[in-house]
Amino acid sequence: MEVSLDLCRYNAIPYMAVRNTVHVLPREMFGFSTFGIAMALIKWFPLWLVDKFLLLVANFILGNTDQVGLRRPKTGPIELKNVTGKTPVLDVGALSLIKSGEIKVMEGVKEITGNGAKFMDGQEREIDSIILATGYKSNVPTWLKGCDFFNKDGMPKTPFPNGWKAEKGLYTVGFTRRGLLGTASDAVKIARDIARQWRPNDSCSNSHVILLKET
Template identity: 40%
Template sequence: MTSAQPRLQMRETVSETLAAMENQQPVAIVVGAGPSGLATAACLKHLSIPYIILEREDCFASLWKKKYSYDRLHLHLAKQFCELPHISFPSTYPTYVPKTDFLHYLDEYVSHCQISPLYKRSVESAIYDGGSEKWDVKAMNLSSGEIEEYSGRFLVVATGETADAFVPDVERLNTFTGEVNVVSREMVLPAIASTKANVVVFENGKSHPFDTIVFATGFKRSTNKWLKGDDYLLNDNGIAKASFPNNWKGKKGLYCAGPARRGLYGAAMDAQNIANNIKMQLLM
């Protein structure tokens, strides 16, 4: 094979995948538009690999933009270890980037990389079709209530470790007249036994009126609800089974970005490894 043939093959592959994208048949399907999903999308676009990104919420980086991160939050690592691929933090940013600056960085990242997630799409199932050698994904459009179907050769799980809020079973919780929130796991008072109107009864027998209940019980993975046939990539806690640096790659075109507990630095590495591996698969 001459050196010209691989380049021709690459051009044909990209042309075919671009045509597939126009017919709503992306090469890669990314589930989750948090930092891991955004980084993966940027790396795929950088290599001209068509993709779609499905996000359950109505915005990207919802854990950062909504109520699950407090206003005074700062990245706990120096900024050079928290950059997403291809775009650095502005030199004017402090070493430990505050939440407001990080959100501005993500806004610029999405704009510059032309990332357009499909919002309010809750993935119901993802099944590998051995006949077509593609992943068939069904997602609920939360705006219309309709089930949408997508198909792609590659599937990237980028839903993170905090997909679903964990709310404990509390007797008559539905009768509580105040607000109920869930935050990351922290130390709390004795467990709640029951509620009535705005009164909370604890297991030690004491009761007090409250306007708001904040469950500091953390979150749990949702992937096991919709990803079918995965017994090798993620464990029951949503963490990659394989150890670093091979935590990102599964089988049959299945990948995961960010679940190795290595923060934004690890997510950025996963995203680049995934995109490079997909490109290599397309050229084979």
């Protein structure tokens, strides 16, 4: 959505193909960060109740996003983030342009034509440029050999919150699929583990610490 927003601000006419469901939340609620509110509530309330609250407020502020082609998943936003790593989209202005028609939401691309694209609803448009927002995945197994700590998808086999330490001084940061909070949790545990092993008179010549961060 942010890419379409930037394009629209520079007088382009973006067509945004949305193939999957997505949670769109306001960037702020009641003057506070939406994620900040969510993380604070999780300390006191069950996850399902926090998700229900977030969706209730989001629908009040943003309206029903299904009506503009942005279908919400059945799973709540924070639960979905914990299970799949899929982060909710925070609206920074794109939704108002979608509602006004300046950003056009399409169901999906059926085929690429000689001068543009044909969409799933049968519409065909001339397109100057196509941006593939395909996401990313970990490529650790392609370059880290002789280590059984990661699965074939490049993620630690040991689930959160214990997937931060491997063997031979290898630490992993940011593979939790829990955003910055998960990364912070890993970083604190690694710092404490290194501190426990440190001895002022020990030689560090044979010590190696590798930090891997998923980007």
